[in-house]
Amino acid sequence: xxxxxxxxxxxxxxxxxxxxxxxxxxxxxxxxxxxxxxxxxxxxxxxxxxxxxxxxxxxxxxxxxxxxxxxxxxxxxxxxxxxxxxxxxxxxxxxxxxxxxxxxxxxxxxxxxxxxxxxxxxxxxxxxxxxxxxxxxxxxxxxxxxxxxxxxxxxxxxxxxxxxxxxxxxxxxxxxxxxxxxxxxxxxxxxxxxxxxxxxxxxxxxxxxxxxxxxxxxxxxxxxxxxxxxxxxxxxxxxxxxxxxxxxxxxxxxxxxxxxxxxxxxxxxxxxxxxxxxxxxxxxxxxxxxxxxxxxxxxxxxxxxxxxxxxxxxxxxxxxxxxxxxxxxxxxxxxxxxxxxxxxxxxxxxxxxxxxxxxxxxxxxxxxxxxxxxxxxxxxxxx
Amino acid sequence: xxxxxxxxxxxxxxxxxxxxxxxxxxxxxxxxxxxxxxxxxxxxxxxxxxxxxxxxxxxxxxxxxxxxxxxxxxxxxxxxxxxxxxxxxxxxxxxxxxxxxxxxxxxxxxxxxxxxxxxxxxxxxxxxxxxxxxxxxxxxxxxxxxxxxxxxxxxxxxxxxxxxxxxxxxxxxxxxxxxxxxxxxxxxxxxxxxxxxxxxxxxxxxxxxxxxxxxxxxxxxxxxxxxxxxxxxxxxxxxxxxxxxxxxxxxxxxxxxxxxxxxxxxxxxxxxxxxxxxxxxxxxxxxxxxxxxxxxxxxxxxxxxxxxxxxxxxxxxxxxxxxxxxxxxxxxxxxxxxxxxxxxxxxxxxxxxxxxxxxxxxxxxxxxxxxxxxxxxxxxxxx
Numbered sequence: 091x092x093x094x095x096x097x098x099x100x101x102x103x104x105x106x107x108x109x110x111x112x113x114x115x116x117x118x119x120x121x122x123x124x125x126x127x128x129x130x131x132x133x134x135x136x137x138x139x140x141x142x143x144x145x146x147x148x149x150x151x152x153x154x155x156x157x158x159x160x161x162x163x164x165x166x167x168x169x170x171x172x173x174x175x176x177x178x179x180x181x182x183x184x185x186x187x188x189x190x191x192x193x194x195x196x197x198x199x200x201x202x203x204x205x206x207x208x209x210x211x212x213x214x215x216x217x218x219x220x221x222x223x224x225x226x227x228x229x230x231x232x233x234x235x236x237x238x239x240x241x242x243x244x245x246x247x248x249x250x251x252x253x254x255x256x257x258x259x260x261x262x263x264x265x266x267x268x269x270x271x272x273x274x275x276x277x278x279x280x281x282x283x284x285x286x287x288x289x290x291x292x293x294x295x296x297x298x299x300x301x302x303x304x305x306x307x308x309x310x311x312x313x314x315x316x317x318x319x320x321x322x323x324x325x326x327x328x329x330x331x332x333x334x335x336x337x338x339x340x341x342x343x344x345x346x347x348x349x350x351x352x353x354x355x356x357x358x359x360x361x362x363x364x365x366x367x368x369x370x371x372x373x374x375x376x377x378x379x380x381x382x383x384x385x386x387x388x389x390x391x392x393x394x395x396x397x398x399x400x401x402x403x404x405x406x407x408x409x410x411x412x413x414x415x416x417x418x419x420x421x422x423x424x425x426x427x428x429x430x431x432x433x434x435x436x437x438x439x440x441x442x443x444x445x446x447x448x449x450x451x452x453x454x455x456x457x458x459x460x461x462x463x464x465x466x467x468x469x470x471x472x473x
Numbered sequence: 474x475x476x477x478x479x480x481x482x483x484x485x486x487x488x489x490x491x492x493x494x495x496x497x498x499x500x501x502x503x504x505x506x507x508x509x510x511x512x513x514x515x516x517x518x519x520x521x522x523x524x525x526x527x528x529x530x531x532x533x534x535x536x537x538x539x540x541x542x543x544x545x546x547x548x549x550x551x552x553x554x555x556x557x558x559x560x561x562x563x564x565x566x567x568x569x570x571x572x573x574x575x576x577x578x579x580x581x582x583x584x585x586x587x588x589x590x591x592x593x594x595x596x597x598x599x600x601x602x603x604x605x606x607x608x609x610x611x612x613x614x615x616x617x618x619x620x621x622x623x624x625x626x627x628x629x630x631x632x633x634x635x636x637x638x639x640x641x642x643x644x645x646x647x648x649x650x651x652x653x654x655x656x657x658x659x660x661x662x663x664x665x666x667x668x669x670x671x672x673x674x675x676x677x678x679x680x681x682x683x684x685x686x687x688x689x690x691x692x693x694x695x696x697x698x699x700x701x702x703x704x705x706x707x708x709x710x711x712x713x714x715x716x717x718x719x720x721x722x723x724x725x726x727x728x729x730x731x732x733x734x735x736x737x738x739x740x741x742x743x744x745x746x747x748x749x750x751x752x753x754x755x756x757x758x759x760x761x762x763x764x765x766x767x768x769x770x771x772x773x774x775x776x777x778x779x780x781x782x783x784x785x786x787x788x789x790x791x792x793x794x795x796x797x798x799x800x801x802x803x804x805x806x807x808x809x810x811x812x813x814x815x816x817x818x819x820x821x822x823x824x825x826x827x828x829x830x831x832x833x834x835x836x837x838x839x840x841x842x843x844x845x846x847x848x849x850x851x852x853x854x855x856x
Contacts, residue, residue, distance in 0.1 A: 169553075171536070
């Protein structure tokens with residue numbers, strides 16, 4: 091298996107792009123990533139997206155982006171893995187390059203969610219749950235996560251306020267990210283006073299509905315230095331799944347897919363959790379941040395919240411997290427978020443983290459999660 | 474790049490499965506393919522599907538199938554490439570095995586279309602066109618193909634009746650296929666008298682709206698004989714795209730994506746069109762059959778219809794086609810059709826073609842096409 095490196099990254103700002111189409115966002119990110127690598131055209135294009143059929147009446151999405159990016163003819167496929175689509179698309183592109191089928195591949199994560207009424211978006215997001223046994227009963231992802239957060243608080247004795255550090259921290263980091271959706275400071279008081287969505291989840295426990303696209307260019311590591319003097323190696327790439335429904339799990343507070351994909355990735359890279367300098371985790375809700383930290387073995391079960399309270403996740407902490415704002419404050423265009431994580435990790439590893447640069451950052455882990463953590467894609471990147 | 478072989482195939486009957494769910498169809502095909510290979514569990518699952526979000530309110534589809542097939546935990550991704558999803562999913566699985574990331578992968582194509590009113594299905598299918606510049610104006614795929622058929626008839630001097638051989642032939646072959654949706658004979662008179670949908674396309678020029686799932690099990694060729702004494706080698710696998718919109722092409726009667734993917738596949742396998750013993754092409758409409766034959770260089774431009782009239786596509790002809798009924802008569806569950814083509818080709822190569830066995834069949838070509846031939850995936854399989 092050929093080792094694969096990332097030689098270029100690109101992203102659009104995350105936000106409410108009402109004046110721009112799905113294809114424009116995708117093309118902008120693809121072109122930016124190619125320009126960063128000094129290239130004009132890839133041999134293959136992989137598009138990560140969850141809801142373009144439901145929200146944008148557009149499937150055949152990879153063909154569309156290839157066409158409007160200016161390279162019809164190339165191989166182009168869309169990858170869907172719910173909210174983990176942005177991580178999954180990099181996995182698929184990595185497999186293509188690793189196999190030898192192509193040398194230059196672009197992976198772009200893309201989602202446009204804000205053109206429609208929120209009930210349609212909520213229904214669209216619910217397609218990541220079990221349609222027949224969960225969504226059909228009207229349950230939403232906020233409600234499902236609220237059940238988890240309630241159970242977590244009960245089992246481990248936390249209060250809502252204990253989750254504040256995840257939020258304050260993410261918004262603090264987004265201030266310096268010109269691509270972030272929200273660049274204002276959020277205080278513990280703001281968090282505590284924010285409107286309840288599904289008790290105990292408030293609006294500030296939640297990541298926003300967003301539009302955006304992010305892309306990376308991949309090539310075999312042995313060719314990477316021909317394109318950039320700062321290639322970033324993909325040391326590991328691993329996908330794992332769990333039961334799609336929450337009700338059938340032995341312990342709903344244990345994210346088995348997150349655990350398995352992180353564990354496999356660490357094995358591939360021959361690294362331990364303590365070797366990781368930076369983690370971009372799936373902070374779609376505060377409870378998901380806590381459980382993701384635990385699933386990736388950065389914290390013991392029940393200690394994910396404490397881990398954040400003890401300032402481990404700040405830029406100069408033990409494990410800097412959401413260094414450009416995360417899903418919470420950079421924004422969460424679902425099929426793109428996993429790719430944004432990788433773009434941001436690459437920037438940090440290249441020393442392009444700007445005001446939020448993490449010092450001595452040599453190994454980064456990104457984990458993109460879909461559904462009720464029913465699918466997870468972990469990448470470990472290194473200089 | 475490791476060569477990959479198919480060691481097991483499975484399929485559900487194609488039809489209107491109102492009493493069965495999306496997941497049941499997928500799981501049945503996956504289990505059948507694994508049983509055929511003497512296996513219980515793959516290391517990775519790839520699901521090809523176009524419209525589960527729009528029609529079945531279900532994304533995260535690969536996780537769902539992995540879960541209900543009995544192997545949560547494994548890597549699972551969904552691949553979308555419009556009506557070529559069923560070919561694309563085998564391409565994605567082939568890349569995974571070729572790369573060395575896994576040894577045993579299952580690719581399953583799956584679509585459930587008949588539970589909804591036909592206008593919803595038509596709208597769903599239109600998501601394969603350009604949403605903003607084609608579908609928004611109300612054009613359907615039947616209408617788009619009718620424009621092509623009209624142009625073809627005008628340019629090359631054909632009548633509607635000239636297209637009959639594709640239809641008569643496909644239905645004749647389906648009689649012996651227990652998995653086919655339509656197993657009745659269709660005559661030239663039936664074809665000529667069939668109701669017009671979008672002039673000159675009648676109901677009998679068109680493939681049906683269908684439910685179904687088909688699956689294949691892949692492993693490295695060097696390991697294949699441990700599982701079966703009749704492995705089938707994937708000699709080539711190639712995807713190509715064209716402009717998504719029909720209006721922007723230099724010549725709409727030239728299917729560039731079909732040409733490019735067939736050409737690349739022939740180059741990979743070091744074969745010429747005349748070396749192919751059997752072709753499963755994308756006969757969604759009679760005009761697509763004709764243009765696909767021409768794009769893959771089996772017939773000269775304008776000669777695709779004549780090629781069929783001269784009986785070349787019958788079971789004992791120069792290039793047997795739609796040997797188990799094709800999309801036309803076996804049925805066209807869009808995200809599954811490309812996988813059905815491969816399953817049927819594998820059966821022929823293994824000598825399991827039943828009453829429709831093609832003699833001396835050693836090399837087969839399958840081509841799965843999406844949108845207005847804006848994406849095509851070609852496989853060449855050999856004993």
